[in-house]
Amino acid sequence: MTELLQNLIDGLGRGSIYALLALGVAVVFGIMHLLNFAHGELITIPGYLTYWAFQNNWSWWTVVPLIIVSAVLTSLLIERIAFSRVRGAKDFTLLLTSFGVHFIVAAGFLLYVGAAVKPYPRPGWFAKTVSAGSLNVEVFDLVVIGVTIVVLAGTTWLLQRTMFGLALRAAASDFDTARLMGVKSDSVIRGAFALSGFLAGIAGVFWIMREGQMTPTAGIPPMLQGVLAALIGGLGSLRGAVLGGLVLGLAEVLLRSWLPVGIQNLTTGFVFVMIALLFIFRPGGLLSVPQVERV
Template sequence: MQPVCCRQPIGPMCCEVVKWWPRELVQNYWLVPTCSTPSSLVDMTQLLQNIIDGLGRGSIYALLALGVAVVFGIMHLLNFAHGELITIPGYLTYWAFNHGWNWWTVVPLILVSAVGSSLLIERIAFSRVRGAKDFTMLLTSFGVHFIVSALFLLYVSASVKSIQRPGWAADTVALGSLRIEIFDLLVIGVTIVTLLATTWLLQRTMFGLSLRAAASDFEAARLMGVNSDSVIRGAFALSGFLAGIAGIFWLMRAGSVTPTAGIDPMLKGVLAALIGGLGSLRGAVVGGLVLGLAEVLLRAWLPEGIQNLTTGFVFVLIALLFIFKPGGLLAVPQVERV
């Protein structure tokens, strides 16, 4: 005898009652040999699947927010030009693939171009407004964003430029009933390694000590011999490197670049930094993960007719958060920033 189940359960124990009936007897009546997974197990599996997806997405946001937080800690600058550190490498990636490059050679290009772009933007734009009011620096960052977008629009093209996705990005591995994308596992793993390396850099090196001292009290740090120019350039280089790592995965997932491609990553990075608490590196990481989880879970739970309003619901939740926690989840006093 082979185990079978009924198509429509008669009470909660239906399958247990009939599973040892002879197959011939079952097939002669309305019973058929099909079993279904309990809905509670399906719901839990789907929840775990969404959480993993959210952590993968949130890890990218965390890297972006970390770069925003590093610069804010030094200059009190909420850098709205941060997204251009993905746009510029994105167009270089498009050029590289058109000239026969592959992802193994493109990854270093993205990292180097992101760091170089960050240092160039600091040199051309932000170095000229040091010591200015926060609002002036904020407007400067907006200006950089619009200028970079306009240059690509005028001298490249307004059309979408496709970028080759790696063939393995959509592959999955099975973990029980879960199907986990290799891409998400790689993003989460690389983010963990990057966060550990950044923590070591800030806690165990002279550069990190200078950075934290300048963030705590910039003038006092200068009086104690900290080179302000070197610290600021180092902060922008670190911010660019973190944006470059995030940009690798962002471009892999997006598969395209446009002149305005930096808007979305810029918004996600700034929002995540605000959620966690401006100037807090731990807060930036937490904010990125919270934002990623909120997006994925809301999209999964909202009815199909309003799933396109997910971003709006996320903003509502963020607004509610700021009502009860104006400084973010892990707000720090200014003297302890970064």
């Protein structure tokens, strides 16, 4: 029982990070039908800045805002340089553009920073645990879960109660009609990328802390988890993205604890197989958005 509870908290902690990443992916997907394979770069670029900052004796108090701000700026910059030029293009083009952006950034790091692992210190409280009876919970998980709840509440408020949120939801449901109703496409798209960058920035703070180091291709795992979580939840559904993130996090942790010792290494493989099964039996994801075929 204790073990289960501990796993649940661990899984929710992991899942919260995935949920933030997936929500960022879903917001952009909703607005321009772009599945952003470059989403992980919103973590690698702030990640290398983190390394640089610690080389220059910054502390986590100043690095955290640096990560969030740089994630937002990176997101806006990528939109401006690459994605704004393929707006309205075919899905095929959009997918490959984002994939190419990922590759350019990763190759850029390889070129100018090098392939070597770049380490930086984790915060002092990172490895601490709190105990309640026989339950040992990592402080890190609790902080992640707490911050995620606050951020999700804030995002919900933003989407439901503000003019920007209304414009974003309208544009996500029907971009052309929203434009005819006076929604400015430029500002709503940039807003979506800024929001996506902000969410990735929050997730990035935790991801970067947990990793403790950066490599040129470190963006791939967070990108993949974010994209998969968005897909598990049902592409196009923001709630689904959050749900998908949590489910993915829980599945990883629970599987790792249930699998026999010999094949624990293969957890990721099993998670993928489960995702494949989910798609076979529920192709649209958990909260699928009904797609009407247009004639």
